[in-house]
Amino acid sequence: MFRYILKRLGYMVITMWVVITITFFLMNTLPGNPIEVEMRKLPPQIKKNIMHQYGFDRPIHERYVIYLQNLLKGDMGESISTPGLKARTVIAERFPASARLGLQSVFIGLIIGLVLGILAAFNRNTWIDYLVIGVAILGVSVPNFVIAALLQQFLGGIFPVIGWASKKASWFAGLKYTVLPTIALSFTSIATYARYMRTSVLDVINQDYILTAKSKGVPAVGVVCKHILRNAILPIVTILGPQIASIITGTFIVEMMFSIPGLGQYYVESITNRDYTMIMATTIFFAFLFIASLLVVDLLYTVIDPRIRITGEKR
């Protein structure tokens, strides 16, 4: 088990390094220096100073080493379009809103999705089942900007359609701002989880050990909770990773549409502004988030599935 965690951590470090390297070289070999474009009319000496400040006067491999060193120290660079603004500050300020939105929608998505999937499986070929299948297929077919637009149109009178609570407001006071974006974000997750859970429960119900448990006289609640759900939840854990990724990208659009001061909105803004250092910093941060959550999911898997603890590998 310990070796397994160590191995996973090793992979995580390698993957992060690959991401950082790719991001760095992609952003730095782009034709047209971002500063060059903005500073075209400045006198050469000032231009030189600015280039020096951002380190653009050094060769690329040197810049790469410096960038890595700075990253290790937690310094992710400074904005180009807003000089003096540290990437770290932006992330610290903007991430809480995104994190809240993300966590809420993962939570809502999981709970509703699993419940729907279980309901559908236990009521196979009834209207409940067909309804859940319908919702599941609709959920993966409708882009989340359409869902967001529909929510704004039809539930806009009940909940605020744009904005976010101030930082000092309590968790509960800000809740009303999160309702619509959370639904918009979690809709796809609900659909995916419901679909997978339904198949998975149907698989498990027909296993021999369920029959054994029933014939031993285990009460129905026990069979459902201990035997069926525990086994059926395993495939769900494997799709948690991709789902987290879809939530991260979902926040780009949802934050943009609901004017939420989160990191996703900032990311899209910095892409539009061609603010290269900020794109790099946020990319690396998002990648880190994603890779870390994959690690957590994998470790969770070992907790839920005892078979992995022995072999150290996924089935």
Add this chain to the structure above:
Amino acid sequence: MMELDKDKFKIIGCENADADVIVRPNITYWQDAWRRLKQNKIAMVALVMLCIIIFMCLFGPYLAKYKFSDQDMSLIDKGPSAEHWFGTDNLGRDLFARVWIGGRVSIAIGIVGTLIEILVGCIYGGAAGYFGGLVDDIMMRIVEIIVSIPYMIVVILASIVLGKGIGALIIALCITGWTGIARIIRGQVMQLKESEYVLAARALGASSNRVILKHLIPNTIGEIIVYISFDIPSFIFAEAFLSFIGLGIQPPDTSWGAMASLAQPKFQFYPHELMVPSLAICLTMLSFNLLGDGLRDALDPRLRQ
């Protein structure tokens, strides 16, 4: 010694010698799959809907009274009417013409992107699964690392670097997307390469290339087709997403995502402008997903009982 004369060897009870004659014609795998698909009403509806959408994307622009790029500043943001069937957008362009032109781009990206992915994925996954051992180990470690890089972020980065336009967009979308199909193919090939017909082919002196191309890939074709039907919509989705945040198709070209992006800020006032491309996306995705479900049931021999 016993006399063994001829009449001791009389044939009895085999009058109907044609018992093992096959009455019905043999059907191939594809005929069987098609028969199963035809029985699935939902999948057939999806297939018909898809055909209609593709037909309209091909010929719809010629049916429209206006060119998709024609602007009419006196008719801005108008709702559907007899003149403009789906209404007009913020530059007075006919949405009926635009939605089909946009559909061409969206569906073309979906199809071309998927084909590239399948090609790369088949070669990569096929090689990894076939050679096994160290080669497989190294190749799959690389895939593992690529998979744990968030897809959309790579796509965004790539499209920043590659610039805008359809070609750049397809490359950006394919750059890491092939890993999914590579994994599927590898798993299948690992399973299949132990089977008898591969052994027979090898014993007959078939080369690795021939075994992969003629035996292993055709036997995974069912999985590939199912993958295609789920992959095309995910390309359309990704394209819509990129165009929506302003990285995708640029004017004067348009796509469903770009149209939705243009209409989104004014959705409260002119809902039809968002609804037309959104409905097109939803219907296409829905058809592909439903068709994919049907194809999986029809093509997967393990599901047959």
